[in-house]
Amino acid sequence: MNxxxxxxxxxxxxxxxxxxxxxxxxxxxxxxxxxxxxxEAQVLSSMANEAFMLAAFQVDDWNKDLSxxxxxxxxGRQDFGNGAQESLRFVLEEMLPALLQRYSMGNETPVIxxxxxxxxxxxxxxxxxxxxxxxxxxxxPSVWFPGWTGYAKAHRPMAECIYLSLGKKEEKTKNKVxxxxxxxxxxxxxxxxxxxxxxxxxxxxxxxxxxxxxxxAKGFAWCMDAIRRLDA
Numbered sequence: 001m002n003x004x005x006x007x008x009x010x011x012x013x014x015x016x017x018x019x020x021x022x023x024x025x026x027x028x029x030x031x032x033x034x035x036x037x038x039x040e041a042q043v044l045s046s047m048a049n050e051a052f053m054l055a056a057f058q059v060d061d062w063n064k065d066l067s068x069x070x071x072x073x074x075x076g077r078q079d080f081g082n083g084a085q086e087s088l089r090f091v092l093e094e095m096l097p098a099l100l101q102r103y104s105m106g107n108e109t110p111v112i113x114x115x116x117x118x119x120x121x122x123x124x125x126x127x128x129x130x131x132x133x134x135x136x137x138x139x140x141p142s143v144w145f146p147g148w149t150g151y152a153k154a155h156r157p158m159a160e161c162i163y164l165s166l167g168k169k170e171e172k173t174k175n176k177v178x179x180x181x182x183x184x185x186x187x188x189x190x191x192x193x194x195x196x197x198x199x200x201x202x203x204x205x206x207x208x209x210x211x212x213x214x215x216x217a218k219g220f221a222w223c224m225d226a227i228r229r230l231d232a
Contacts, residue, residue, distance in 0.1 A: 001041060008057070008098045011090065016041040017053035017103070023227075024099065024111045025137075025220050026091060028066060028119040029056040033212070040213035047221035049228055054220075055099055059087070059119070066122040071146040074177040080145070088126050096132070110134045112223045114163075116212040118142045120219075124188075127159035128152075134227050135161040137219030140170065140208055143184040144177055152191050161198040161226040163219040164189060169207040198226055 004015045014029075014037060029037065034056065041054050059065045063073075064081030071080040091113070100107065113123045114137025121142035127133050128151075136159050143149070164185055171182030185201065192199040200222060204215055 001045065003038065009090065009094045011095070012058040013095065014056045014058075015053060015099070015103075018045065018051040021051045021053035021103070021105070022109070023048075023050060023052045023224055024096075024105065024109050025052055025054045026095070026111065026113045026133075027054065027056045027115045027216065028059045028087070028122060029115070030059055030062055033116065033119075034058070036213035040217050043214055044217040044220055047217060049221075049225050052220075052224065053099075053103065053105075055095070057091070057095055062118060066118045067145070068122075068125045069147065074144075075175060084122055084125060087122065088129060091126075092130065092132060110227055112137055112220060112227075114138065114216060114219050114223070116140060116216050117208070121145055121148075124157075124162070124164075127157045127162065128155050129158075131158035133159050135159050135163070135223035137163045137216065137223045139163075139165050139212065139215040139219045140167060141185070142181070143188050144181040146177075149184055149187050152188055156195055157192075157197060160230055161223055162192060163200055163202070163222045163226075165202040165204055165215055165219060167204050167206045167208055167210055172207075198230065200226075 063078050065083040065087045067080040068084040069082050073079050112135045113133045116139045120138035123136045124138045127136045189201045
């Protein structure tokens with residue numbers, strides 16, 4: 001696999017790609033995620049059914065840039081902003097065109113958006129806004145986010161496939177908002193089931209901080225396989 005780093009507009013991007021990549025994977029990351037990105041790609045390469053390109057873009061203000069609307073802090077002192085709209089605009093209007101041109105990939109290239117934690121939640125929210133992504137790989141998404149459950153019940157995602165996962169210990173916390181994540185993701189699954197949307201909910205061992213790179217790899221691999229099945 002080849003690795004490159006470069007800037008697209010104001011954001012720093014890291015690309016890890018296999019030769020003759022057929023699928024484009026997009027992932028918002030912070031500094032911690034970047035440390036494990038290569039391992040994530042290695043794990044994914046052992047699971048994937050075809051060659052891929054993993055393109056990560058760095059998020060400077062995690063709570064603001066990945067949140068669809070403002071909400072009070074649930075841990076620490078930093079509130080959540082409403083920067084998800086701008087982040088999605090960047091992905092659609094700047095990052096995607098730049099990647100497709102740089103690597104001579106056609107507009108028909110399957111694109112999967114995914115990530116971990118709030119980045120997974122951003123990915124889930126994004127497929128309710130646009131049909132540009134064939135699938136969303138949402139590993140331990142922050143579906144506890146205030147107002148999300150009602151939003152999900154009132155809207156329908158446009159992606160073909162959605163992967164959800166959660167650690168078995170994530171809902172076992174003293175923080176009341178965070179502890180709701182188990183019921184919230186079960187509700188999300190039930191909504192997708194009612195909408196007859198291709199999806200899966202996978203339960204992993206451990207808490208929220210257990211093997212995020214491996215969980216992301218599993219999510220992307222499932223999405224790639226689901227797309228292949230639907231096209232068969």
